[in-house]
Amino acid sequence: MLSERERERYKRQILLFGEDGQARLRDAHIFIAGAGGLGSPISIYLAVAGVGTITIVDMDTVDQTNLNRQILHTDRDIGKKKTVSALSRLREYNPDITINAIDTTISPENVRQLVGRADGIVDAMDNYPIRYLLNRVALDLGIPFFHGAIRGFYGQATTILPGETPCLECVFPKAPPREVFPVVGVTAGMIGTVQATEVVKYLTKSGRLLAGRLFTWDGLLATAEEIAIIQNPACRACGHGPDGKGSGERPV
Amino acid sequence: MNVRVRFFARFRELLGTDILAAPAEGTVLADQIREIARKNSEGYAAIFDDQGDFREFVIVMRNGKRIETTDAGTTTLVDGDEIAIFPPVAGG
Numbered sequence: 317m318l319s320e321r322e323r324e325r326y327k328r329q330i331l332l333f334g335e336d337g338q339a340r341l342r343d344a345h346i347f348i349a350g351a352g353g354l355g356s357p358i359s360i361y362l363a364v365a366g367v368g369t370i371t372i373v374d375m376d377t378v379d380q381t382n383l384n385r386q387i388l389h390t391d392r393d394i395g396k397k398k399t400v401s402a403l404s405r406l407r408e409y410n411p412d413i414t415i416n417a418i419d420t421t422i423s424p425e426n427v428r429q430l431v432g433r434a435d436g437i438v439d440a441m442d443n444y445p446i447r448y449l450l451n452r453v454a455l456d457l458g459i460p461f462f463h464g465a466i467r468g469f470y471g472q473a474t475t476i477l478p479g480e481t482p483c484l485e486c487v488f489p490k491a492p493p494r495e496v497f498p499v500v501g502v503t504a505g506m507i508g509t510v511q512a513t514e515v516v517k518y519l520t521k522s523g524r525l526l527a528g529r530l531f532t533w534d535g536l537l538a539t540a541e542e543i544a545i546i547q548n549p550a551c552r553a554c555g556h557g558p559d560g561k562g563s564g565e566r567p568v
Numbered sequence: 569m570n571v572r573v574r575f576f577a578r579f580r581e582l583l584g585t586d587i588l589a590a591p592a593e594g595t596v597l598a599d600q601i602r603e604i605a606r607k608n609s610e611g612y613a614a615i616f617d618d619q620g621d622f623r624e625f626v627i628v629m630r631n632g633k634r635i636e637t638t639d640a641g642t643t644t645l646v647d648g649d650e651i652a653i654f655p656p657v658a659g660g
Contacts, residue, residue: 387630412574429575467657470577487634492625497659506659525619532576532654541576543652548653 318342325412326366338366342413344371344519347431349422349450350440351402352376353499354464356388357508358438358515359402363410365516370406371416373430374398384517385501422446427453436518438462438511444491448509450554451476451484460518464511467497471507474545475514475526478554482528482545485553506533569593569645573604576654585639591645597630598622598640600652615653627654 318326318335326338337413346367348359351374359372376382376398386398392403399417406415420428422441427449431437437454439462441447447463454476461476463484476483510531519522519541530543549555573587583605591600602620606614617648622637629635629652635643645651 350660351659362590440660442658444656444658464660466658466659470657472657482657483644488625488627490625492656492658494658497657499659534577536581543629543654545629548634 321412322366329365333520333522337522340519340521341366341516342368344436345371345434346436346438346515346519347434348372348438348440350442351386351388351398351417352382352440352442353385353466353501353504354508354511355402355438355440355506356386357365358386358440358464358512359406360409361509361512362438362515363406363413363415365512366410366413366515367515367519368504369416371415371418371430371434372399372402372406373418373420373422373505375419375421375487377471385499385504387501387505422449424449431457434459436460436462436515439464440511442497443494444488447484448553450489454478455483455554458481462511462514462518464507466499466503466507468499469503471503471533471535473507473510473514473526473531473533474529475518477525477527480527482547483551485547485556486551486555487545488529489548489552500535503533503535506535533566569644571647571649571651572644573601573653575601575650576652577657578654578655579611582608582647595645595647596620596641597628597643597645597651600633600645601628601651614655621653625656627656629654630650 324474330338344367348355351372378393378396388405390399397419399419403417436459437450451461455478464473530545532541550557571589575583605615628640
């Protein structure tokens, strides 16, 4: 049951997915890895949608060069921990939800404890090693992994459902070289919003997820395309590779 | 035979978007992509290393299925193939 306040606050989206859908958002716990370019729109939109518990993790401090895209943080936050400004901004957006903002570096040692009993993991990272780690934790826990990544005017996103779809390592087995990547804030907004849309759809059982589909966005041409992706039976993470989960032969 | 090659993101800026090619029977995938990429040296260098091998992070898909870049030199194209060449992006 929703409270009167909830019915009012979420009135316009209850029109879309009903009070049941809203209750599912409220009862959900979503883990967001990163409070940067992608983590900003993802966390803001999930907060205002009424996702009941949001855990957001980042170890960084707000730097002036972040401000062209990281809209959780503002000029007066420069020098503060990102978790501090993220917590304060998200509380302003929605004081009715629980926000855990954790200032730490995600590592193989702490990742299971950080993710806890979350219902899904959202990828707002800027590097593949941690993405691979989160992908494997999602596979282990059997929870969705909402992938997104950006560079310049380009972005990509897909929703990984363990046992049903290819995993991140099926599609991207090798990390691109690390770099100070060029990016404009609107690309983070575009892809982060796609990821947040996927989370809302997953939780409210709406529409058709980006499952087995890689969404690509080319902002320069203003074209969105999709590439069908299939599981790699020899995947190191979810297939029959060296430390795979052995699910590679499952039909997609 | 006819095959379609789609480049994505930065590769597209350098090499064009949607390319129809008519390779001879028996043409292997890597050779076809090298031939197309040669029209722009920056595009070629973004995809291939000094030995002419695919850079290891480049994603090569044939009809929606990723193929190992190390196998692209022995994968023979067939009529109607759709090849996607994709640079994964890493930023967040």
